[in-house]
Amino acid sequence: AQSVTQLDSQVPVFEEAPVELRCNYSSSVSVYLFWYVQYPNQGLQLLLKYLSGSTLVKGINGFEAEFNKSQTSFHLRKPSVHISDTAEYFCAVSDPNTGNQFYFGTGTSLTVIP
Amino acid sequence: DAGVTQSPTHLIKTRGQQVTLRCSPKSGHDTVSWYQQALGQGPQFIFQYYEEEERQRGNFPDRFSGHQFPNYSSELNVNALLLGDSALYLCASSPGTSYGYTFGSGTRLTVV
Numbered sequence: 001a002q003s004v005t006q007l008d009s010q011v012p013v014f015e016e017a018p019v020e021l022r023c024n025y026s027s028s029v030s031v032y033l034f035w036y037v038q039y040p041n042q043g044l045q046l047l048l049k050y051l052s053g054s055t056l057v058k059g060i061n062g063f064e065a066e067f068n069k070s071q072t073s074f075h076l077r078k079p080s081v082h083i084s085d086t087a088e089y090f091c092a093v094s095d096p097n098t099g100n101q102f103y104f105g106t107g108t109s110l111t112v113i114p
Numbered sequence: 115d116a117g118v119t120q121s122p123t124h125l126i127k128t129r130g131q132q133v134t135l136r137c138s139p140k141s142g143h144d145t146v147s148w149y150q151q152a153l154g155q156g157p158q159f160i161f162q163y164y165e166e167e168e169r170q171r172g173n174f175p176d177r178f179s180g181h182q183f184p185n186y187s188s189e190l191n192v193n194a195l196l197l198g199d200s201a202l203y204l205c206a207s208s209p210g211t212s213y214g215y216t217f218g219s220g221t222r223l224t225v226v
């Protein structure tokens with residue numbers, strides 16, 4: 001089975017500063033990769049996804065991520081964060097050969113400090 | 115256009131009881147997946163329903179069962195509840211096997 005490691009459980013960052021949330025996955029076979037955001041008492045909202053093509057993926061709200069196959073990583077970045085970015089962020093992997101279910105990491109809590 | 119609707123939003127059950135959670139998928143979606151999200155953890159895949167059949171299943175015991183109706187809505191049933199079943203249960207719908215998932219806001223289950 002696939003597994004995902006989110007290396008930082010909590011990331012505090014000042015408003016307008018850049019941020020990187022780290023994600024590594026276990027498999028060396030072809031995988032699809034995703035980042036989701038979860039606001040308090042809400043479901044998951046897709047930020048961006050990598051299925052194929054360019055390794056630099058741009059998503060909503062100014063987020064982007066880079067797929068690095070050799071390092072099995074898919075780190076999420078934003079050049080300038082806002083207070084409204086405070087939320088829980090989940091990295092997920094899916095193996096298209098075994099179905100379209102997700103394997104999620106344990107999440108990174110991003111807190112933007114005014 | 116309504117997204118994924120889950121009911122109830124919260125409920126409290128006693129250990130050993132049975133519970134049923136409900137999910138109405140987004141319009142145009144025919145596949146429903148269920149996830150369990152324990153406090154402080156990422157969601158874990160329970161199972162997926164398509165054409166009224168369980169298509170895939172995660173590593174959950176048989177106490178967890180489900181059903182999909184002809185209108186694509188779905189139920190998650192959990193028997194013999196344990197304290198460890200306390201979690202947020204998320205329903206996600208998608209069109210077929212695509213990755214165009216829409217997640218609901220979840221049902222918060224507390225087992226006491």
